[in-house]
Every structure is written in C-alpha cells, then in structure tokens.
Amino acid sequence: MISKLGEVMVYVRDQDEAIRFWRDDMEFVILQDYRDGEMRWVQIAPTADAETTVILHDRAFVEKNSPDINFGTPSLLFFTPDLDALYEKLQAKGVTLGEKVQMGESKFFNFADREDNYFAIMETE
Template sequence: MITKLGEVMVYVRNQDEVKRFWEEDMGFVILQDYTEGAMRWVQVAPTEDAETTLILHDREFVEKNSPELNFGTPSLLFFTENLDELYDQLEQKGVTLGEKVNMEGNLFFNFADPEDNYFAVMEVKSSAGFFFS
C-alpha cells in the first residue's frame, strides 16, 4: 500500500545552477548531494523534515542511460501561508514570476527555475492542504 509521495524527480541540464536556485532563491535545504560513479543527484526540500523532496538529476546522464523515461517537468503545486510575502521575496531575488491569480478565492502564482521549468504556488492558511473539486 502506498502511504505518501516521497520524491519527485526533476531532470535538469545544470545541477549546480538549479541547486543554487532552490537553496538560495527558494529557501530550500539541501538534504543530500551525492555522487556515485558518473551519476549525481541532489535532494532538496522546503524543510529538513519535509515528507516529499525533489531530486535534481543530471538530465544528460539519465537520457543516455534510460532514454525511455519521460523527461517533462512534473506539474508541482507548492503551498505557502503568505503568498504576497513570498512573491515579493522572489521578485527581489530576480526569480521569473507569473502574475498573481485569484481562482475561486484561492491565490496562485507560478515561477520558473533557471532552466524555465515552471512550478506553481498557492496560498493555504492551514497545513491540511487543498483539493480541487
């Protein structure tokens, strides 16, 4: 039985640049930066005890060794308790941001990493999360 989503694989061309983005611009923590032979992965998360983490894989290496995989960026929706504050912080850091959108009373915006992978953020006032109906 599946009990939770543990890791999301993101395939990137420049692991160091994308690692820097998640750590410095987004405020994530680096849980692991591991190399084994020619393979390297970087594990990042919003907090040290996050239940779900991102694994930044070297896209070129994975394409060469597992060409059958889907290399599209997953559509990820992050939650924040203060969307305006986060938006302002990211804007000051020069992060590529979309417009703030109010959809049925929920505030959203999207942002891009240095490789133009887009992600979304939604304001949620509790840790219970949000489900579309």
C-alpha cells in the first residue's frame, strides 16, 4: 500500500539555472546535490522538513541513458498561506506569473520557471 508521495522528478536542460531559480526566486532549500560521474541530481524542497521533495535531473543525461522515460513536466500544485504576499514577492523578483484567479473558495496563480515550465500555487489555511 502506498503511504505518501515522496519525490517528484523534473527533467531540466540546465541544472545550475534551475537551482538558481528554485533556490533564489522560490526560496526552496537544496537538500542534496548528488554527483556520480556524469550523473547529477539535485533534491530541493520548500522547507528542510518537507514530506515531498522535487528532484532536478539533467534531462540530456537521462534521455541518453533512459530514453523511454516520459519527459513531460509534471503539473505541480504548491500551497501557501498568503497568496497575495507571495505573488508580490515573486513579481518583485521578476518571476513570470499568471493572473491571480478566484474559483469558489480557492485563490491561485501559476508561475513559470526559467525553462517555461508552468506550475501553480494555491492559498490554503
């Protein structure tokens, strides 16, 4: 039986640029930067004790060694207790943002990383 989602893998063209985006703009923490020869993967998360983490994989390396993998970017939804404050903060950093949307009781917006992968953030209590 599955008990939780542990990691989400995102395949990026430039790991160093992806790290800068997630660390500097999104303020994620780098939990591990693993290297073994040509292989490198970087584990990031919103906090050091997050239950689910994101792994940034070098897309070119994985394409070469595991060409059957689906390289589509997963549709990730992050949560924040203060959507408006986060929106303003990301806007000031120059992050590409979608419009804030209200659907029923939920408020959310999407944002793009530096490789134009879009993700979403929703306000939660």
